[in-house]
Amino acid sequence: MLLEAKNIRFGYNKSKLVLDGVSLSVDAGERVALVGPSGCGKSTLSQILAGYMKPDSGAVLFDGKPLPKRGYCPVQLIYQHPEKAINPRWKLRDTLTEAWNPNAEFLDEMGIAPEWLDRYPTELSGGELQRFCVARALGPQTRFVIADEMSTMLDVITQAQIWELTLKTAERRNLGILAVTHSLELAERICNRVALFGDLR
Numbered sequence: 283m284l285l286e287a288k289n290i291r292f293g294y295n296k297s298k299l300v301l302d303g304v305s306l307s308v309d310a311g312e313r314v315a316l317v318g319p320s321g322c323g324k325s326t327l328s329q330i331l332a333g334y335m336k337p338d339s340g341a342v343l344f345d346g347k348p349l350p351k352r353g354y355c356p357v358q359l360i361y362q363h364p365e366k367a368i369n370p371r372w373k374l375r376d377t378l379t380e381a382w383n384p385n386a387e388f389l390d391e392m393g394i395a396p397e398w399l400d401r402y403p404t405e406l407s408g409g410e411l412q413r414f415c416v417a418r419a420l421g422p423q424t425r426f427v428i429a430d431e432m433s434t435m436l437d438v439i440t441q442a443q444i445w446e447l448t449l450k451t452a453e454r455r456n457l458g459i460l461a462v463t464h465s466l467e468l469a470e471r472i473c474n475r476v477a478l479f480g481d482l483r
Contacts (some may be wrong), residue, residue: 283346284310285357285426286456287331290340292323300326301337306460306477310425312448312473315458315469318479324462325362327479328430344426354381358419362431363434364411368403374414375399382421392447409440416444420451426458428483434463445472 287306293299298321308314318324329335331342331347342349344357361367370379378384378399389396394413396402403411412432419427427449433441451460463469469476 285306286343288341290337292337308458311456313473315461315473317469354423356425358424359428360432364415381418406453409436428460430462
């Protein structure tokens with residue numbers, strides 16, 4: 283199994299347990315949706331799976347081993363709000379090449395215009411900025427992508443384009459995908475398997 287979460291427990295304080303014994307597994311080439319309402323802990327679990335947060339107990343394993351503490355992580359997280367994931371003082375070229383240096387063919391495939399590279403994040407739309415976040419996450423060392431509501435704030439056409447590009451790359455490279463969403467319709471459309479998280483009523 284490529285990515286495994288085993289009995290994850292996490293609380294922001296003693297009186298508020300957000301995750302209580304959560305287990306999940308996703309294999310290479312598999313697309314799994316984690317579907318649940320706002321506030322159920324989906325984003326917290328996403329950050330734990332990507333190594334940004336530590337669980338109070340339980341374990342996250344990648345290829346049977348703990349996530350690396352240094353260097354490029356093979357598990358990449360794409361946030362819902364791209365402006366919160368990018369340094370506003372850096373031009374987009376610097377943001378992208380900090381992770382890796384994609385060629386012009388890849389950027390064109392991702393729908394990124396060459397002139398955008400020399401702009402600052404505030405000079406791009408949300409959809410344009412999210413394309414950079416997706417491109418940055420799909421570096422050559424990436425083997426697993428967690429998409430945390432990555433298209434929720436975008437219009438329908440841009441949403442479809444970004445998912446098409448992401449899934450096309452994932453299929454070509456046999457990447458594992460965890461699509462975190464509150465939309466059961468989106469989950470069933472893009473994923474092989476759906477895991478329900480929290481009360482959807």
